[in-house]
Amino acid sequence: MVRASNETWEKIGVYICLIILLLFVGFPFVWMFITSLKPSNEILTGGLRLIPSHFTLQHYYDVFKYGNLGTYFRNSVVVALSTVVLSFLAVTPGAYAISQLKLRGSAGLARLILLFQMMPGVLLLIPLYILLKQYNLINTHWALILSYSTFTIPFCFLLSKSYFDGIPSELFEAAFVDGCTTFGAFVRVGLPLAAPGLMVTSVYAFILAWNDFMFANTFINSDHLRTLTTGIVTMQNSWGVQWGAMTAAATVTTLPVLIVFLIANKYIIEGLTAGAVKG
Amino acid sequence: MNKSRRTQATSGSLAGSALGRYGYLVPIFVLFILVELYPFVYSVVLSFWNKHLLHPNADQFIGLGNYIKMLQSPHFIRAIRNSTVFTVGSVVFEYLVGLGSALILNSRHIKFRNLFRAIVLLPWVVPIAVNSLIWKFMLSPNFGFINQLLAAIGFPHLLTVNWLGDIRYAMPAVIFVNVWRSFPFYTITLLAGLAQIPSDLYEAASIDGASKWQSFIHITLPGIRGVSQVIVVLHIIWTFVNFDVIYLLTKGGPLRMTEVVPTLLYREAFDFFNMGYAAAMGVFLLVVLAITVGRAYTKTSSFQ
Amino acid sequence: MKRSCRYIGVVSLVLILFVMPTLAAAQVSLEVWNDFNPATSIDARALVEAYREYERLNPGVKINHNTMTYADLRQKAVVANQAGTGPDVLHMLGEWVAEFSALGIIEDITDLVENWEDKDQFPASTWAVATSQGRIYGIPSIASTRALVYRNDLFEEVGIAEPPVTWSDLRDVAKKLAVDRDGDGRADVAGFAFCSSTDAVRGPQEFLVLLWSTGAELAVQTDGKWVPGFTVDQVRDVYQLLYDMMHVDKSVPEYIRGWEYNDLDQAFEVGTVAMCQNGAWMANRATRSATGEHWRTAAVPYQKVPATYMEVKVEAIGAHSANKAEAWNLLSYLMSKDQMYSFTKYDNLPSRSDVMALPYYQENEIWCKTFLELVPHGKVIPSIPLSQVFLSSMEYLQAVLYKLATPEQAAQGFYDDTAAYLSTLR
Known part of the structure; x- marks a missing residue:
């Protein structure tokens, strides 16, 4: 009897904590969404009311019609995806080679790359600008893809190396015995077995690239090349923040992320944790 | 029985394509040199020069001049101090909130755990540009939700507080927003760590009459020690070099109370165009990190 | 091998498709x-x-x-x-x-x-x-000035007919406006408010208008060299005015410390500020505000000479x-x-x-x-790079408002910093 009641109390306590946690995490987004539906004159003076007296889609209309939000969104997707593809192409063969082919000097390279994961992005901003300019890449998406590689490459390398490390070397040796070249073993054994881990690495790299503000703000000048993060920040112009338009734009930015997460969360999350848990 | 044959075959195959094997390193090597090593070396070289974009013809090698100027600058000293406070404050609270929320979500009473886990991760996935915007709005004096809420529940004098603009509250406020944004990473990772603790350990403890608290201290905490080390070290680095959060929330103000090294560097480089001086700060930042957490970092990371 | 070729082919195709910039026609x-x-x-x-x-x-x-x-x-x-x-x-x-x-x-x-x-x-x-x-x-496209924007209804409530003309009028009027109407022991509106944030330009502009009105210039050129166009006393007067309004008259509430233009404009829109320096763009906000019909404009109060930011x-x-x-x-x-x-x-x-x-x-x-x-x-602001001077003007202002420095100390500091910075210009 006492046990059961304890159990019930514990359950209630856990759920109260859960509700507080969800409010803490989710309410700012809810409030953002509510604000985006309020008429301008109610945003500052509407108080704490959760349901505005009037609903309007005017702010959404404005940001799409006048604010190029669709373009920003497409650019963000393009840049983040390309960053992932580039990092992937560059990183996986190297990670495989260092993990499984026992190259001399590979430990040194891995250590060096590891060290560069600590590299402050702001430190690379100035030389990258000068370098990109030399190749006429300022104000192109290439500038972003290359600069995002500065943080995705060390990360992806270390994570995918840990996935290749996780594959028993006997499997590769067996493949060699069967007459596979090292490349054949990479493609037939390494990639398929590391695939779940590599997907996870890609998702993580995608998020890092999707979230960047600093490089995008510094390297992109043209409106039609802007990503969402800089696009939204630019909406705060010298005549003051129009919170209605800003929250509408923020909602549009958040919604796809939310949808993708609700659909694929189990897979994504399990992957995200792999790197740290493995360590 | 096949062992010797296999070894032979392996070494044969490996030896036969020594050059080819190094070929795998070419893509990463090229990209690494292009986007990491070259810019880094360039920065180091730049940090010994007086390079000012507004005085293009005054470039001059000044040795350690920038470093000396930097270490004598009260603004830089303050930025170092703020960076430390921001990093330590963020990481401590992120860990506490992250651990708490992981324990809640790990409770056997919780249903739809995956759904809640996804919701909790949301602040971390949404771009900082959006997060900081939401919080600037929520924390606005007079009409911000937080201020109105505090006023409504009996603290009317807090209605007008300018959380991000008042020298007393700005640092706690940016730490708060940063914790809100970053703790989900801890939650998710610690949750995965908790899942790896064998449940029979808890059963055995409970049979031995251990209280929940004792199980927590003697089973849970040791069980997540490895994961905790990794995320804490990673976040110390990420927070120390983070530019976006503070730039987007306060730009380092008020009165430089939230000026951290990355925002000061950015201001020197892109507001005042002192490129050499800014580069020196960046190099310094990296050296400090390498000295303080470099060892812990290479030890705990997946590279071993 | 074939599979790997296909894999690499597909991946690079994706890369090319996504990254190829569209050429304008x-x-x-x-x-x-x-x-x-x-x-x-x-x-x-x-x-x-x-x-x-x-x-x-x-x-x-x-x-x-x-x-x-x-x-x-x-x-x-x-x-x-x-x-x-x-x-x-x-x-x-x-x-x-x-x-x-x-x-x-x-x-x-x-x-x-x-x-x-x-x-x-x-x-x-x-x-x-x-x-x-x-x-x-270049071609000048927009030319506008700054005015004192104020709430006519609040003026009438406390029996003030005319907007303030001089600094002493400003102090008097602000003091009368900042009264406690609902009896909670605190003034309901800020008699006057201003920007003092270090990360936006409005604060330095408002500060400059006050400095100009003492008869000073920010910087002047003599023999090809830039030097401060103001005296320590003139800056001190500006800092002293704002200090007095906040800490002596209490007509400017302490919570406005660190405000940027957005905070100021929104507060005016919401109705918690009775007077401020502002621009013609406030017309836009007036249409959204419940008190918008009572908003009026006048010249910015001055100390010795009328001045405004052009x-x-x-x-x-x-x-x-x-x-x-x-x-x-x-x-x-x-x-x-x-x-x-x-x-x-x-x-x-x-x-x-x-x-x-x-x-x-x-x-x-x-x-x-x-x-x-x-x-x-x-x-107009002298045509020289002044970001550092603007930053320091606001840092000293905040130091005064937080009582970390006296107006005299701040004025001396601002003068010294400005002189040192200007001497680096060629």
Whole structure:
């Protein structure tokens, strides 16, 4: 009897904590969404009311019609995806080679790359600008893809190396015995077995690239090349923040992320944790 | 029985394509040199020069001049101090909130755990540009939700507080927003760590009459020690070099109370165009990190 | 092996498809860098509409409007120039003209302007802003002043008929306005408020108006060298005034410390501020505010000489532009009477005299006429890089407001910092 009641109390306590946690995490987004539906004159003076007296889609209309939000969104997707593809192409063969082919000097390279994961992005901003300019890449998406590689490459390398490390070397040796070249073993054994881990690495790299503000703000000048993060920040112009338009734009930015997460969360999350848990 | 044959075959195959094997390193090597090593070396070289974009013809090698100027600058000293406070404050609270929320979500009473886990991760996935915007709005004096809420529940004098603009509250406020944004990473990772603790350990403890608290201290905490080390070290680095959060929330103000090294560097480089001086700060930042957490970092990371 | 080839092929195809920039079909594409943001400003939408009209009139020309904040505009223009590039048309603050022309960011258009029939429609004072070392580097597009914006209803409530004229009037009026109406022991509205944030330009501008009104200048050039144009006492008076209003009269609440323009404008809109320095763009907010019909404008109170900040925006042609002739065509089209009228209605006031003379401006007593009448007192910021001086003016102001420094100490500090900085200019 006492046990059961304890159990019930514990359950209630856990759920109260859960509700507080969800409010803490989710309410700012809810409030953002509510604000985006309020008429301008109610945003500052509407108080704490959760349901505005009037609903309007005017702010959404404005940001799409006048604010190029669709373009920003497409650019963000393009840049983040390309960053992932580039990092992937560059990183996986190297990670495989260092993990499984026992190259001399590979430990040194891995250590060096590891060290560069600590590299402050702001430190690379100035030389990258000068370098990109030399190749006429300022104000192109290439500038972003290359600069995002500065943080995705060390990360992806270390994570995918840990996935290749996780594959028993006997499997590769067996493949060699069967007459596979090292490349054949990479493609037939390494990639398929590391695939779940590599997907996870890609998702993580995608998020890092999707979230960047600093490089995008510094390297992109043209409106039609802007990503969402800089696009939204630019909406705060010298005549003051129009919170209605800003929250509408923020909602549009958040919604796809939310949808993708609700659909694929189990897979994504399990992957995200792999790197740290493995360590 | 096949062992010797296999070894032979392996070494044969490996030896036969020594050059080819190094070929795998070419893509990463090229990209690494292009986007990491070259810019880094360039920065180091730049940090010994007086390079000012507004005085293009005054470039001059000044040795350690920038470093000396930097270490004598009260603004830089303050930025170092703020960076430390921001990093330590963020990481401590992120860990506490992250651990708490992981324990809640790990409770056997919780249903739809995956759904809640996804919701909790949301602040971390949404771009900082959006997060900081939401919080600037929520924390606005007079009409911000937080201020109105505090006023409504009996603290009317807090209605007008300018959380991000008042020298007393700005640092706690940016730490708060940063914790809100970053703790989900801890939650998710610690949750995965908790899942790896064998449940029979808890059963055995409970049979031995251990209280929940004792199980927590003697089973849970040791069980997540490895994961905790990794995320804490990673976040110390990420927070120390983070530019976006503070730039987007306060730009380092008020009165430089939230000026951290990355925002000061950015201001020197892109507001005042002192490129050499800014580069020196960046190099310094990296050296400090390498000295303080470099060892812990290479030890705990997946590279071993 | 085959599979791997296919894999690499698909991946690189994806890469190419995603990254290949789409090539514009137009023959000439003009990049415009501007602060006007169509997402949030009606004037900006009208400006973009004017571009589209120009494109219809000039087939083969495509205009790309790129919105940036002023901080970004300056930063990007300087950094891009260092890399040998830049926009075709650049919208800029008047105070950047000397710096940008010296750095070679903007094009000398003196000859084009001299032969332009519309030239005389712009007041000489606005051309002066666009001029450096005797050469013209742009067309002044927007010229507006700062006024005292105040709440007429609150004035009437406490029996004040006229807006304050001098600093001592300002202190008196602010004190009367900041009263406790609901009996909670605190004043319900701020009698006066101002910006003191270090990360926006409005604070330094408001500070400068007060400094100018003591009869001072920010910086003056003697023998080719820049030196402070003010005395320690003059800055001290400004800091002392603001200190007294906050800590002696308590007509300026402490919570306004660190406000940026957004906080100030929103507070005025919500109705918690009775007076502030502000611009004509507040007309826009007045339409949204419950108290908007009671908003009035007057000259900014002064100490010794009436002064206000004359904000002139200049449209320049990028020195690195490959289409300078086209850029000039576009500019002279946009700066024509009809076009300027179309995009200076809500957030801005026009620089052309013939546009200002239109009934729309002349009949709008509160939001146009007051501002136009202040033009004779308008002063412009010296055309030298001053970010560091502005930053330090606000840091010392905040130090005074937080009682970390006395007005005397702050004034001395600001004077010393400014003198030291100016001596580095050549």
